[in-house]
Every structure is written in structure tokens, then in C-alpha cells.
Amino acid sequence: MSDDEPRTRSRRSVLARRVLFLFLAVFLLIMVPVVLIWIGDATGVTHFSDIYGPWVFWNELSGPSFVILFFSVIGLTAAIMYLVMVALDTTEGGW
Numbered sequence: 082m083s084d085d086e087p088r089t090r091s092r093r094s095v096l097a098r099r100v101l102f103l104f105l106a107v108f109l110l111i112m113v114p115v116v117l118i119w120i121g122d123a124t125g126v127t128h129f130s131d132i133y134g135p136w137v138f139w140n141e142l143s144g145p146s147f148v149i150l151f152f153s154v155i156g157l158t159a160a161i162m163y164l165v166m167v168a169l170d171t172t173e174g175g176w
Contacts, residue, residue, distance in 0.1 A: 102168035
């Protein structure tokens with residue numbers, strides 16, 4: 082087999098790989114709130130209202146936490162989209 086020829090995988094391994102990536106995408110989707118709560122606890126956002134009252138002020142205390150959580154949501158969404166894209170890739174043949 083030369084380097085130019087594509088590798089062929091068995092139908093079972095392709096299906097197992099798709100199921101694995103779809104499972105990881107769903108697991109990550111379920112874990113998004115847990116990750117966001119953990120980041121909120123680590124940055125102090127969840128305790129902001131206990132200290133400063135019910136009003137949210139965008140200042141030097143809450144701004145960096147908001148930016149961290151915003152980019153975390155973007156990163157988690159990108160990871161889920163990548164896993165779904167890899168799972169539904171048709172390079173090895175159609176369903």
C-alpha cells in the first residue's frame with residue numbers, strides 16, 4: 082500500500098468512531114452548566130450579589146469574569162461543533 086492510497090476502515094470501526102464523537106458532544110453539552118458554574122465559583126461571580134446586592138455593575142470586578150465566561154461559552158460551543166462535525170464526516174463513506 083503506497084502513501085497515496087487512502088486507508089479504508091471497517092464499517093464497524095467507522096460507526097464506533099461516530100458514536101464515540103456524538104457521545105462526547107452530548108456529554109460536553111450536558112457538562113456546559115457544570116463548567117460555567119465552576120468557572121463562576123472560581124472567579125467569584127456567583128458570590129457577587131451576596132457582596133454587592135442584587136444589582137449587577139459592569140466594573141473592574143465583574144468585567145474580567147464576564148469576559149472569561151463569554152469566551153468559555155464560545156470555546157465550549159466550538160468544541161461541541163467540532164465533535165459533531167467529526168462524527169458526521171463522510172470521508173469514510175456515507176451512512
